[in-house]
Amino acid sequence: MTNVSSLIDQKTGAQSRLIYSDQAIYEQELERIFGRCWLFLAHESQVPNPGDFFRTYMGEDEVVVVRQDDRSIRVFLNTCTHRGNRLTRADRGNARAFSCNYHGWAFGLDGSLVTVPLESEVYFNEIDKNQFRLVPVERVDSYHGLIFGCFDKNAPSLGEYLGDMRWYLDVALDAMPGGTELLGATQKVIIHTNWKLSVENVCGDGYHLGWSHGGALKATQSGDFSGFTVGNSSVDLEGGMSVAGLNGNSVLATLDGVSGYAFYPNPTLALKYLSENRAKAVERLGKLRGEKLWGSQLNLTVFPSLQFLPGLNWFRVYHPKGPGKIEMWTWAIAEKAMPDELKQQILDNELLTFGPAGLFDNDDGDNLSACTVQSRGWRTRQMPVYTNMALGRSGKRVGLPGDIASGVVSEHNQRYFYRRWQEHMQAKDWSEVPQYNLNPLEASDEQRTVQTA
Numbered sequence: 001m002t003n004v005s006s007l008i009d010q011k012t013g014a015q016s017r018l019i020y021s022d023q024a025i026y027e028q029e030l031e032r033i034f035g036r037c038w039l040f041l042a043h044e045s046q047v048p049n050p051g052d053f054f055r056t057y058m059g060e061d062e063v064v065v066v067r068q069d070d071r072s073i074r075v076f077l078n079t080c081t082h083r084g085n086r087l088t089r090a091d092r093g094n095a096r097a098f099s100c101n102y103h104g105w106a107f108g109l110d111g112s113l114v115t116v117p118l119e120s121e122v123y124f125n126e127i128d129k130n131q132f133r134l135v136p137v138e139r140v141d142s143y144h145g146l147i148f149g150c151f152d153k154n155a156p157s158l159g160e161y162l163g164d165m166r167w168y169l170d171v172a173l174d175a176m177p178g179g180t181e182l183l184g185a186t187q188k189v190i191i192h193t194n195w196k197l198s199v200e201n202v203c204g205d206g207y208h209l210g211w212s213h214g215g216a217l218k219a220t221q222s223g224d225f226s227g228f229t230v231g232n233s234s235v236d237l238e239g240g241m242s243v244a245g246l247n248g249n250s251v252l253a254t255l256d257g258v259s260g261y262a263f264y265p266n267p268t269l270a271l272k273y274l275s276e277n278r279a280k281a282v283e284r285l286g287k288l289r290g291e292k293l294w295g296s297q298l299n300l301t302v303f304p305s306l307q308f309l310p311g312l313n314w315f316r317v318y319h320p321k322g323p324g325k326i327e328m329w330t331w332a333i334a335e336k337a338m339p340d341e342l343k344q345q346i347l348d349n350e351l352l353t354f355g356p357a358g359l360f361d362n363d364d365g366d367n368l369s370a371c372t373v374q375s376r377g378w379r380t381r382q383m384p385v386y387t388n389m390a391l392g393r394s395g396k397r398v399g400l401p402g403d404i405a406s407g408v409v410s411e412h413n414q415r416y417f418y419r420r421w422q423e424h425m426q427a428k429d430w431s432e433v434p435q436y437n438l439n440p441l442e443a444s445d446e447q448r449t450v451q452t453a
């Protein structure tokens with residue numbers, strides 16, 4: 001195991017580039033991060049009926065999520081227990097059983113081995129079918145429509161894992177009756193970058209927005225949002241917050257209740273929906289979340305690799321494929337209560353901005369690939385990179401969960417993300433992973449404030 005304690009210096013924000021290129025570190029991540037943490041698998045809306053299945057990954061392990069006859073969810077390694085073939089090649093579908101292409105073994109929805117061709121002739125009826133059941137993922141649970149799995153039986157419950165991040169997640173997932181649904185097909189893109197660079201870009205890097213995406217912002221920003229500034233020199237530092245310290249989970253938020261839709265060519269429909277439903281959101285979420293967070297630009301990150309942006313309405317998971325490659329899966333996400341016309345606009349806008357040919361994603365993909373390549377050269381990789389912006393300037397007094405920094409332009413969230421990465425990579429098991437409970441929700445809604453130092 002690589003000792004990564006010297007590879008990230010929390011005091012200066014200096015990081016070794018090895019964490020983006022070293023094969024041994026990557027193997028350690030598969031075991032200690034993807035083999036240990038709760039990972040997003042599918043949205044309930046993707047497997048609504050018994051027999052529905054969805055094929056995805058946990059780290060590099062391929063798994064299949066299956067809705068059972070009793071409507072519960074089970075998840076299995078997508079590999080035949082005979083000679084190891086991939087069991088289902090379909091991305092998703094509905095099945096009564098899964099039969100293997102190679103020799104024809106067939107498995108029930110519950111993972112049991114049901115049929116073995118020529119069982120009496122070649123196995124002489126001596127095969128113990130119980131021994132050859134599909135291998136289940138140890139822990140499966142869901143939160144407001146999001147299905148998660150975890151390989152580690154000693155992991156905390158999903159509820160504990162999400163912790164106070166739930167208070168923020170509920171703004172996106174539970175503001176309206178009926179919750180959320182994913183729209184359209186899975187958009188799969190391969191990017192030659194390290195998975196952590198993609199996560200940090202969204203979890204905390206408000207800095208690149210005005211520069212990298214200057215052209216995309218000009219092309220998409222609606223005139224209805226003249227108050228939402230473009231360009232690093234004019235980003236409103238007091239108008240938002242960066243929230244971290246939630247055990248690797250984090251939030252960026254603009255706090256104005258509308259600017260999630262700032263990048264819609266025509267946000268009229270979305271703004272109408274927000275104003276018509278504001279009172280309902282306040283009723284369900286309380287005044288502060290209902291007025292300030294619902295409808296704002298929110299970047300939500302669930303450690304290690306799930307991110308979504310209500311408003312811009314993309315929802316994404318990163319699957320690592322080696323230290324320098326990811327498969328990025330994106331969907332549009334909408335509240336079920338939204339009118340169909342708005343849902344269509346959400347899907348169209350997601351494709352315009354963060355789809356495979358999206359204006360913003362092409363900017364990011366290029367930069368993140370280049371950052372990864374520049375971590376490989378023998379001399380270059382001896383040069384550290386930094387996340388030291390606004391170091392030591394967290395909020396002094398807040399009534400919200402987490403450690404809060406003022407504004408959305410800082411490297412506050414990135415530092416916490418890498419700190420969590422380092423804690424997991426150093427820990428032998430969950431008993432060595434520290435759990436934080438920063439600023440738990442004790443204050444009443446009226447007492448809370450988003451004022452930061």
Ligand code: FES
Pocket residue numbers: 080081082083084085100101102103104105
């Ligand atoms: Fe699946 Fe042989 S590998 S039946």
Ligand code: FE
Pocket residue numbers: 201208209212213360364
């Ligand atoms: Fe970006």
